[in-house]
Amino acid sequence: MASKKYAAVERNRCVACGVCVKQCPMQAVSVWKGCYAVIEKDICIGCGKCAKSCPAGSISVVDRVEV
Numbered sequence: 001m002a003s004k005k006y007a008a009v010e011r012n013r014c015v016a017c018g019v020c021v022k023q024c025p026m027q028a029v030s031v032w033k034g035c036y037a038v039i040e041k042d043i044c045i046g047c048g049k050c051a052k053s054c055p056a057g058s059i060s061v062v063d064r065v066e067v
Contacts, residue, residue, distance in 0.1 A: 004046070008059070009036060009038065009058055020053060
């Protein structure tokens with residue numbers, strides 16, 4: 001069963017430091033071409049470890065939208 005939450009990145013605030021990548025227990029986070037973090041929503045469990053570790057405050061845990 002998928003989590004009801006996932007992490008989302010505010011790209012214009014991300015500094016591409018990679019701290020979030022190291023904190024993700026699911027390996028759902030990567031840094032795209034050295035520009036900003038990208039989170040795979042299908043893999044993310046919404047634990048918030050990446051958001052808590054982000055020095056730029058660019059990651060938030062948000063509700064999944066049911067379709």
